[in-house]
Amino acid sequence: MSLLKLLRPGDVIRSVADITPEFLAARGLRGLLLDLDNTLVPYHSYDDFPRSARWVEEMTGSGIRLALLSNATVKRAEEWRGRLALEGVGMAGKPNPAAFRRAARALGLPPQQVGMVGDQLFTDVLGGNLAGLHTILVHPLIDNALPHTRIARMLERRVLARHGHAWGPEVWQPGGAEDGYGK
């Protein structure tokens, strides 16, 4: 498979709030691996993020199997694992596909029934596609202005444009009135 194809998300959505049990059923998915930073909670933040906590509760209540798959430190991942009542690990080593396969196995599901949800093409989408998962790209919750992130974001936009997706803060910025950011 070409690199461009491996960088193509199965879905591009605004946030995890767009994922419902019906959305998953339509795609044959029974479980999700979840990136932490900028997907479930803003990058580096330890503030409560009730919207994601509620979403996790709703998914779990509907029988969807969830686990964190984060490159954050073990300490940070542990903290949020506890607060969001999720299984899973930090320091996952994304985009190494072995990490995705292992995590899917831990959910007790075959890869084709597992989705990877994240905000980065070069870790979440690339690794998820390499492991044979359905990949779902969300807009990052905050625009972290680190130089290396800015370059990655620019490349991501170019790749996504090739796949026909407009993406970035001018398309949809979390925090708008309709978004209920942080509520």
Ligand SMILES: [Mg+2]
């Ligand atoms: Mg992330």
